[in-house]
Amino acid sequence: QVHLVESGGGVVQPGGSLRVSCAASGFTFNSYGMHWVRQAPGKGLEWVAFIRYDGSYTCYADSVKGRFTISRDNSKNTLYLQMNSLRPEDTAVYYCAKDVVGLADTGGGVDYWGQGTLVTVSS
Amino acid sequence: SYELTQPPSVSVSPGQTARITCSGDALPKKYAYWYQQKSGQAPVLVIYEDSKRPSGIPERFSGSSSGTMATLTISGAQVEDEADYYCYSTDSSANGVFGGGTKLTVL
Numbered sequence: 001q002v003h004l005v006e007s008g009g010g011v012v013q014p015g016g017s018l019r020v021s022c023a024a025s026g027f028t029f030n031s032y033g034m035h036w037v038r039q040a041p042g043k044g045l046e047w048v049a050f051i052r053y054d055g056s057y058t059c060y061a062d063s064v065k066g067r068f069t070i071s072r073d074n075s076k077n078t079l080y081l082q083m084n085s086l087r088p089e090d091t092a093v094y095y096c097a098k099d100v101v102g103l104a105d106t107g108g109g110v111d112y113w114g115q116g117t118l119v120t121v122s123s
Numbered sequence: 124s125y126e127l128t129q130p131p132s133v134s135v136s137p138g139q140t141a142r143i144t145c146s147g148d149a150l151p152k153k154y155a156y157w158y159q160q161k162s163g164q165a166p167v168l169v170i171y172e173d174s175k176r177p178s179g180i181p182e183r184f185s186g187s188s189s190g191t192m193a194t195l196t197i198s199g200a201q202v203e204d205e206a207d208y209y210c211y212s213t214d215s216s217a218n219g220v221f222g223g224g225t226k227l228t229v230l
Contacts, residue, residue: 035219045166045209047219059218062124100171106217109156111177113165
């Protein structure tokens with residue numbers, strides 16, 4: 001059974017940094033691309049970033065490009081999102097999610113989601 | 124930037140058919156996915172690759188896509204289907220995009 005558990009959320013001041021993690025189990029982690037998706041309070045879903053199964057390719061939403069970095073450690077079955085230069089508008093629940101298709105060069109849809117971790121950017 | 128457009132709300136009576144649309148210029152070439160999100164919960168995949176239903180999703184959920192529009196159909200909607208529904212696809216650069224979401228009311 002696929003299990004995704006995010007951690008590392010919290011309160012950070014504007015301009016600060018935070019790294020959130022996602023521990024994966026129940027599937028062959030190094031065979032699937034992974035995504036981060038966020039949801040601001042009371043708002044809709046926003047795709048944030050994707051990383052290929054082997055870490056060789058990443059892509060980002062324009063709203064976070066240059067500030068956020070997605071990475072993975074396949075030896076630890078863990079996905080990361082490093083968030084720098086945080087802004088109040090980055091306040092959201094951050095979900096990690098597994099891509100539907102294995103060994104895909106680029107991202108597609110997601111099939112499994114974690115429960116999310118809340119990041120609050122406020123002074 | 125690429126956008127997917129959904130109606131903000133759809134309302135049906137129990138047992139009726141609910142249809143939620145999603146329009147986007149790249150949909151003729153890109154798959155659509157549909158997610159159900161109930162209050163306070165993580166999203167759940169209900170349709171993938173336009174029309175495929177994951178195991179465990181009731182048969183009343185179906186999907187289709189034609190031209191620039193994808194449609195999620197719930198045949199015989201139940202009270203428990205009341206939720207927010209989001210379509211998702213990718214743009215020409217393989218970046219992900221969600222629609223704005225549709226609140227389905229069943230009463």
